[in-house]
Amino acid sequence: MSPFSKQIRKLISLNRLKPWQAIASIPLGLALAIATGTSALAAPPRTPDQNVECEILIVGGGLAGTATAYEALLAGRTVCITDITDWIGGQLTSQGTSALDESKKQRSLLFYARGYKELRDSLLNYYGKINPGDCWVSASCFIPSDANKLLFEILDGAAKKGGGQLKWFPNTTIKELEVSSDGKIIDGAIAIQHRAAPNTPPLNTEPLSAIVEDAYRYENSPRLTKTILHFTAKPSTETKSSSTPKWYVVEATETGEIIALADVPYRLGIDPLSHLNPSSPSAAGDPFCTQGFTYTFALQQTEQPQPQTKPSFYDRYLSYYSYDPKPNKFDFDSVFTYRRIWAPNAESRPKATVFRVGAPAPQDISMQNWVWGNDYRPGTSEDNLIYSREQLQQLGQLVPGSWMGGLRTETLRKGEEIALGFYYWLVAGTTDSHLGDGVKKPYPNHLLLTGLNSPMGTMHGLSKYPYIREGRRIVGRPSFGYADGFTVSELDISRHDYREDYYRQNLTPKMYRDMWVALAGLESVVAVRGASIEQISRRTRSSIYPDAVGISQYAIDFHPCMTLSPPEAKGNTERAGVRQAHGMAFPAQIPLRAMIPQKIDNLIVASKSIAVxxxxxxxxxxxxxxxxxxxxxxxxxxxxLEKGIPPFQLVEDMPRVKPELMELRDRLEKNGNPTAFPDTSVFNLSWDDWKVW
Structure with a gap:
């Protein structure tokens, strides 16, 4: 069998494609390489249309990318941001999850990074209240399109105040990285910016799955016209050695695209069971079981019943939809008000549902993000959304010039379908997959909000991009105590009761003891010397890091993958054991080591893809x-850039702390960006007030 035939078979197997679809999906350069046995050319098909110089290239305009730009602009830097959508803000905007997930104590103290506090202030000033939706899941629910506008105003203010320059590149994908001969420096990046082709509908008319593959191809298409961009370092006036990086690339994508494209070590999905992750349900790990992703949408209550059109694919997903597996826990009004994002004068209405919020009324708008509704939760090699490294190799996406975003388009499409089907189920369905037939009532007095001026900014009504809960996660560099590479583990943050019988029964005796040694508090020396496990008192705080550069607190919150493929299969269940880790977590820190990948010295991770x-x-x-x-x-x-010190050099001698690292932490703190929660100390064991809810 020829190499070309083998590649076609892999594509058919991985994507369930017809042979002719598989052939059409292979980039021309890769097809020629497979057919001739030569390497695919990395060069684009023509000279880039535009050269762009930056001090910092941020790939991904989500909240992490926006926050990176905010601080860099205040520092006077020239900042480029790319995003596949035309909105910044990620989960707040283009992903539609405009309900702030916050912990109660942290919110009461407003103990946040300064830019996040500015965002909350902007919302309050814009609406006159922090919770214009009167939702019950959060203290602040609002309209995604408004948040996009406010975030741009915040960045504009930061640029003016700090003297920085923002270069924004919407509808842009990174296609290739130019890496130095020693593999340590990203010298440049080739990107593709798309716009609607002449005489075609505007962008955001079709859902993402319809254009995502086109967006990663150099060639113009009947639907998209492309501009090829070349990002490089801006010449610096600061004195640096020749070995110092002249610019930095920040990985802020939702799925860890750049760490996959750069091929630095990373993990995906469930980690193997270990004494540091003792709640893992898999001895070997599973890269295909990641948390579910969600296409959100907005529906509005109306005075009169609305005509509702049943989607052609609706029956395929009907066996999935439910208010909740527990009888009578939720109903339509509680689901509607859960993430309600607009409710004028709700405070003057009678209280409704067990959550005591203003009763729903016409003109109210609800954003939907529901685990047994529009969550799509694939978990096998046949349907996983984010391709593993092995799958990327099989598909040829790691061949230079052949990167296509690293996502399974068919799964994106099915995620869109299950979301649109969930809308129809909410307004017209009568069957609950967990509670049976006839228990669900129709609610036809509702309208799916569509249009470029709608809350989601799309003609189809779905979010521009799905809400991604989990992507690829780097493995940090080896350091003292982390011979296999730095990673924040379950034991570093969880409040779980590890004396439960579950752990003694499921861990080997050695693993169980090692877990308790790792959990030991001030008795850690006693534990290492061989004290009985019963004598060991677990620490009642998260791990404390001398290189902490940020903070985080939320529950360990899972939306588990499903057991069988496809996820919507009748009778399918969540993957057993994934929720074992579900529960409360201590206030935690973000170590700088978790943001530094292996191999490449001028790449920093600023998103969910940190080493955890x-x-x-x-x-x-x-x-x-x-x-x-x-x-x-x-x-x-x-x-x-200012000091001429690559970030990895700040932490390479850990646990010994360099003066420059202390200077960085001091700068963060003075700028109003906390690196630790109040009273963080090995001697402070009282964190009972710091509960999430």
Whole structure:
């Protein structure tokens, strides 16, 4: 069998494509390389249309990328941001999850990064209240399109105040990285910016799955016209050695695109069971079981019933939809008000539902993000959304010039379908997959909000991009105590009761003892010397890091993958054991070591792709965390450019702390970006007030 035939078979197997679809999906350069046995050319098909110089290139305009830009602009830097959508703000805007996930104590003290506090102030000034939706899941629910406008105003203010320059590149994907001959420096990046082709509908008319592959191809298409961009370092006036990076690339994508494209070590999905991640349900790990992703949408209550059109694919997903597995826990009004984002004068209405919020009324708008509704939760190699490294190799996406974003388009499409089907189920369905037939009532007095001026800014009504809870996660560089590479683990943050019988029964005796040694508090020396496990008192705080550059607190919150493929299969269940780790977490820190990948010296991670286990990632993914890690990234790379010190050199002697690292942490704190929660100390064991809810 020829190499070309083998590649076609891999594509058919991985994507369930027809042979002719598989052939059409292979980039021309890769097809020629496979057919001839030569290497695919990395050069674009024509000279780039535009050269762009930056001090900092931020790939991904989500909340972490926005926060990175905010601090870098205040530091006077020239900042480029790219995003596949035309909005900044990520989960707040283009992903539609405009309900701030916050912990109660942290919110009461407003103990956040300065830019996040400015965002909250902007929302309050804009609406006259912090919670214009009167939702019950959060203290602040609002309209995504408004947040996009406010974030641009915040960045504009930062640029004016700090003297920085923002270069914004919407509808842009990174296609290739130019890496130095020694593999340590990203010298440049080739990107593709798209716009609607002449005489075609505007962008955001079709959902993402319809254009995502086109967006990663150099060639113009009947639908998209492309501009090829070449990002390089801006010449610096600062004195540096020739070995010092002249610019920095910040990974702030939602799925860890750049760490996959750069091929630095990373993990995906469930980590193997270990004494540091003792709640893992898999002895070997599973890269295909990641948390579910969600296309959000907005629906508005109306005075009169609305005509509702049943989607052609609706019956395929009907066996999935439910208010909740627990009888009578939720109903339509509680689901509607859960993430209600607009409710004029709600405070004057009668209280409704067990959550005591203003009763729903015509003109109210609700954003939907529901686990047994529009969550799509694939978990096998046949349907996983984010391709593993092995799958990327099989597909040829790691061949130069052949990167296509690293996502399975078919799964994106099915995520869009299940979301549109969930809308129809809410307004017209009568069957609940957990509670049976006839228990669900129709609610036809509602309208799916569509149009470029709608809350989601799309003609189809879905968010521009799905809400991604978990992507690829780097493995940090080896350091003292982390021979295999630095990672924040479950034990570093969880409040779990590890004396439960579950752990003694599921861990080996050695693993169980090692877990308790790792959990030991001030008795750690006694534990290492062989004290009985019963004598060991677990610490009642998170791990404390001398290189902490940010903060995070939220519950370890799972939306588990499903057991079988496809996820919507009748009778399918969540993957057993994934929720074992679900629960409360201590206030935690963001170590700089978690943001520094292996191999490449001028790449920093400022998103959910930092070095954390998949269990820890379930807590390190909310809005305030994204802003804090972005603030740390923006400050760190500005500091690195100023001092001529690559970030890895700040932590290479850990646990010994360099003066420059202390200077960086001091700068963060003085700028209003906390690196630790109040009273963080090995001697402070009282964190009972710091509960999430």
């Amino acid at each position: 286990s998949n269990i820890a990632a379930a807590a390190y993914r909310v809005h305030s965390f994204e802003w804090s890690v972005g603030a740390a990234a923006g400050t760190t790379v500005s500091f690195a």
